[in-house]
Amino acid sequence: MIETTKPLSYANVLSMKDLEADEVMAFVREAQAFKAGKQIQLTRPAYAANLFFENSTRTHTSFEMAERKLGLQVVDFNPAVSSVNKGETMADTVKALQAIGVDVMAIRDRHNEYYTKLVNDRHIHLGIANGGDGSGEHPSQSLLDMMTIYEEFGSFAGLKVAIIGDLSHSRVARSNMEVLNKLGAQVFFGGPKKWFDDRFDAYGTWMPVDDLADQMDVMMFLRVQHERLDASENKHFTAAKYNAEYGLTPARKARMQEHAIIMHPAPVNRGVEIADELVECDSSRIFQQMANGVYVRMAIMASLLRYQGLVDED
Amino acid sequence: MIETTKPLSYANVLSMKDLEADEVMAFVREAQAFKAGKQIQLTRPAYAANLFFENSTRTHTSFEMAERKLGLQVVDFNPAVSSVNKGETMADTVKALQAIGVDVMAIRDRHNEYYTKLVNDRHIHLGIANGGDGSGEHPSQSLLDMMTIYEEFGSFAGLKVAIIGDLSHSRVARSNMEVLNKLGAQVFFGGPKKWFDDRFDAYGTWMPVDDLADQMDVMMFLRVQHERLDASENKHFTAAKYNAEYGLTPARKARMQEHAIIMHPAPVNRGVEIADELVECDSSRIFQQMANGVYVRMAIMASLLRYQGLVDED
Amino acid sequence: MIETTKPLSYANVLSMKDLEADEVMAFVREAQAFKAGKQIQLTRPAYAANLFFENSTRTHTSFEMAERKLGLQVVDFNPAVSSVNKGETMADTVKALQAIGVDVMAIRDRHNEYYTKLVNDRHIHLGIANGGDGSGEHPSQSLLDMMTIYEEFGSFAGLKVAIIGDLSHSRVARSNMEVLNKLGAQVFFGGPKKWFDDRFDAYGTWMPVDDLADQMDVMMFLRVQHERLDASENKHFTAAKYNAEYGLTPARKARMQEHAIIMHPAPVNRGVEIADELVECDSSRIFQQMANGVYVRMAIMASLLRYQGLVDED
Incomplete structure (x- = not known):
């Protein structure tokens, strides 16, 4: 089995600009390890949500599959009927889900760098994976x-x-x-x-x-x-x-x-x-x-879970 | 417990025309066995998706319940936001889900015999259950x-x-x-x-x-x-x-x-x-x-899983 | 751990008017017990559905999280594509889900006391939690x-x-x-x-x-x-x-x-x-x-499950 030398741990995974070459390679190798059958143990039942304010079944389904393969429970979120339609900010939606018990989430939105407001909000402490921001990054x-x-x-x-x-x-x-x-x-x-x-x-x-x-x-x-x-x-x-x-x-x-x-x-x-x-x-x-996308997203979500202390490393 | 004499195994379950009388009876008896409490063991975590391009909560929910009762993970698929709206063919959508890791699916579509293109595509090898095709079959x-x-x-x-x-x-x-x-x-x-x-x-x-x-x-x-x-x-x-x-x-x-x-x-x-x-x-x-529908769909999905080698028979 | 003196058990939880002060406190204490880590054992796999005919992601997600934390399987239900649009009554939709195997459900609807018809229907025997009825109760x-x-x-x-x-x-x-x-x-x-x-x-x-x-x-x-x-x-x-x-x-x-x-x-x-x-x-x-909402809803759904004989008390 291909193993990464040290476990990846990130508060959020938002932009490729944040990652050095060796960090990119660490994600690639971790994804290969997952493809080869690596599994992680969670320290308690953990919960993911996928907030896709812009349509993308493929990426959405891939994140969901990755989360399920990591043993996460995936909480259904339908932006079409969310309180965002009552004028709620994305930050308040994220904090509501966090309060309800969501540990990690993938977000896609049509606004470039939508995530800046989220990661600068000191009341948000769950892990966020960027599933695509406008014409920004993916x-x-x-x-x-x-x-x-x-x-x-x-x-x-x-x-x-x-x-x-x-x-x-x-x-x-x-x-x-x-x-x-x-x-x-x-x-x-x-x-x-x-x-x-x-x-x-x-x-x-x-x-x-x-x-x-x-x-x-x-x-x-x-x-x-x-x-x-x-x-x-x-x-x-x-x-x-x-x-x-x-x-x-x-x-x-x-x-x-x-x-x-x-x-x-x-x-x-x-x-x-x-x-x-x-x-x-x-x-x-x-x-x-597409198949590799699931393993890469397992590596991303696992890095967020690790940062949250939810991965039992032995 | 009512047992079928030999385990049902089908690449796809698409039309009643494909089934001889004894095959129909084998499905009925397998469904009765599930109703009586029969369970199957999967060889690994397996994943189902339900692609309902035509609305039908009842059939959709029944398939989902059948899948869950078989121990499958059910991956959420919302046709309203899928890439089909970006002009993707149904075959490409199915192959994307297959690449992502879906093992079996139920499909309902308003086009008669929509499934012909799918089963003739040599790149599609997951199992398909017909959940209704136009004015065709169910x-x-x-x-x-x-x-x-x-x-x-x-x-x-x-x-x-x-x-x-x-x-x-x-x-x-x-x-x-x-x-x-x-x-x-x-x-x-x-x-x-x-x-x-x-x-x-x-x-x-x-x-x-x-x-x-x-x-x-x-x-x-x-x-x-x-x-x-x-x-x-x-x-x-x-x-x-x-x-x-x-x-x-x-x-x-x-x-x-x-x-x-x-x-x-x-x-x-x-x-x-x-x-x-x-x-x-x-x-x-x-x-x-309606209650029997769940057990019949368990028999159908189990027959697809068996064909995929995902049922541990002992 | 905070324990309630006797286990809560209700056929349905519909209105605060039905609850005496000591019953309210019993729910509060049971919710505190869940917050402190209390878990229940189910006698068999059990299934929940959330029928939100009026939008409310927050309450919907909170019920779903509560159900998952109780170990229930949550069956997806999308009112936008349900048979209610084919003129089916809510009672018939509920009975269909009951026939399919749903044990407990949360319902939100824009009609005040929508639940009266449901609880007076002698063919409905699953447990219902009111997730909000019009300008009525919540x-x-x-x-x-x-x-x-x-x-x-x-x-x-x-x-x-x-x-x-x-x-x-x-x-x-x-x-x-x-x-x-x-x-x-x-x-x-x-x-x-x-x-x-x-x-x-x-x-x-x-x-x-x-x-x-x-x-x-x-x-x-x-x-x-x-x-x-x-x-x-x-x-x-x-x-x-x-x-x-x-x-x-x-x-x-x-x-x-x-x-x-x-x-x-x-x-x-x-x-x-x-x-x-x-x-x-x-x-x-x-x-x-919001965080407490999940624990309160665990207490509510647990009381319905207990009434259905689905909680293994020891």
Whole structure:
């Protein structure tokens, strides 16, 4: 069994910016240990809640599964009927759940850095995992991406990773380019030039997708988030045109090196970012990413539980 | 304790058409065994999800209860906030949940035979129970009806069973007439003549409700599904007129044989299909049907778990 | 550990009017015992459902947490997709869940005394806890208020308790004034005079909030329920004006006796009933009330389980 050298313990897990390279690797290794069957013992029955003020079944379900696999009880929370609709602040909602007995929670919200007010509130002492903040970060997605790459290559040093697509609106892009740099990988970018700007220059170089196909170890496609684009921008692309110009086509797949892998945070717009028949090809790690997401979230929630003194270490 | 001779094991349970008479009886007997207290041991913690894209609290809750009674963890899934709303196919949603660790699921959807695409997808290998497909089938309802009749009479041979009401729109009617024939019962039909057509001739004879009341062992009333009828059709009936012409009235109840029973898939429109005061009369098995539904669904989900190698048989 | 002298056992817990002073105290002491770590053993796996036809995450979550802490399995119920939308009566929904195997439930509904039809239905035999009925009662809120006061003062005799705010629309006000009288406390009222009427005269005296601040042991503020007021009434107040005239301000807090406490059923409209910075001051018991809510609801659900013969007493 793969073991981390010392147990991870965090008050909150909010941003990849807070994590040094060795901390990222500690999360990856802890997640691998969970994948290999590691279990933790709780010191008492413990309770999780998932506050998803922005929809995301996939991330929500993955956190819930992680919590259940850690032996937590998951308390149902439906934002649609919550007191937030009576004008209650998120901090008061969190404190109410804390008072009721919730020990750890995952939160997703459409406001960037929604968590600042929560962690600065001295009456909040439960552990919070950021499940995505607006156009900000999505640390559990970054960690599962890193885990999937590490599982494949065993190292980040010198690895060539392309991030392709809607860079300007993607939480995943920004978190991953920083983390990959920290870990020693080389980052490249692809996709529509108008979605690439000088914020990205410090992290990597833009290249045409054909060239990326030739040279990369990892082709990481981003979802074209229709809902984040205004209609006038959007009508520049049809699905077929986007796929032909910036997406993965059978021709580009044929140009990829044999060991190279395809990633995507999902859900994939089949036929847009990736040709339908390639989504589950042998080089695709897309469903493996989802599977790894559960183990990464186990590592995150376990680190919060450990900080709360709820893990019995022996 | 009632035991089945060999353990049921199915990749999926989708349609009554797939089941021979002895298989139906094996499900009924397994359900009776669960009702009598039978328990199964899982080889590891296992996870169920219920994807109800069409509303049905009753069936949904019954599946959930069955899953919990089998010792499964039930992962929350809310179709209203799922990625299906981002254009994801049902197959991709199912594969995402599978990747996350779901082992078995019940699905209800408004599209007939929605499951064909799922079972033909070679990347889907979890077990699926059909919780109802459009105007197609509703196998767990059929099995609970068979269980309830078998509990009452101990045999199907020569039993006279009437199916009364909205035959043309009812999943229950079509599944049950076939299964009852297979099992050796005689099927009769009642209700508005316009809802009876030559598709039903091969399975049984239409009769006036008064005559059915005189002769039947089982009076199975179907829900008048207002939502499936267009307004012009609908206005032909008032509740009182439907009950007087086609429903169970005290006068018809008085004509029924003493041993005859009343069934209904529920929810009953009280005063329409069945007079209010008769819904829970001594001859009614309506709430017993609901109770049996849990045990039948335990048998179904256990058969999927067994196929997945998740049941420890000793 | 604090122990009740004899185990509480009730068919249903619906109204504070049904409870004598010693029964209220028995619930308070049982709740304190649960808070101190008391656990119950169930005679078999038992199932709870929470039917919240009117939104209230806080009460809903608190009941769910209580049920989980008692070792119950909580069956998901979403009224938005239930058969109630197909015209099913609440009694039939309850009987369906009972048939499926639910042993105890908490119900909230917007109709006053919705529960009368349920408890008069001889086919309903599961245990029901009232989670709030329209403008009627909210017994678990009253009991948690009593528990919080008793924890603080150890006695009700001669205690001066003010209930301040929207008396005419508040379930909490009416239940609490009666119970506090029964328990020997003196009740006073405050807030807009137009919300005070002669129904309240028998229970206590109205005073200006400044005078209440000087004299009370407990200052219990009620939520200004915007949604229950018509717009024309509502526009008489701005938040600032309400706070200045009837709410807790720093000046009024300064007038309070050192031992006096602040209560509120939550969610607080910060800056309306209570100045933002006072919601979590040292004298506030608002979040302690929420914490106590779980233990009170454990006592309630345990009393229902005991009546059902589901608690193993030794």
